[in-house]
Ligand SMILES: [Zn+2]
């Protein structure tokens with residue numbers, strides 16, 4: 790049974806991503822752009838479409854290894870979440886803000902290369918679902 794009050798974000802939806810600290814858009818040239826620190830500094834570009842997992846990085850990232858820090862390109866503050874970890878592999882997650890139908894929601898992405906877990910905060914799961922999320 791479908792709860793009609795629940796917003797479902799479908800696969801392929803364009804995610805309007807913002808920094809949760811400075812509220813600036815994280816999108817640049819149609820990609821979600823994040824600053825990464827992994828011994829050296831670089832940029833990680835992710836597809837802004839839900840469940841489309843293309844990505845590229847300006848520095849080498851080993852498969853199955855986590856990125857040490859993910860930061861906002863504008864304010865340089867860390868996006869690593871202190872109170873949540875990946876529900877699939879237990880790694881640290883980065884938190885960004887996503888514009889949903891009626892409000893901005895917290896959106897988490899795993900810092901481990903190759904892990905495709907992403908999710909919402911438990912508060913937002915009350916009225917929003919991601920299509921093809923682990924709950925289904
Ligand atoms: Zn910022």
Ligand SMILES: [Zn+2]
Pocket residue numbers: 875876877878879880899900901904905906
């Ligand atoms: Zn993970």
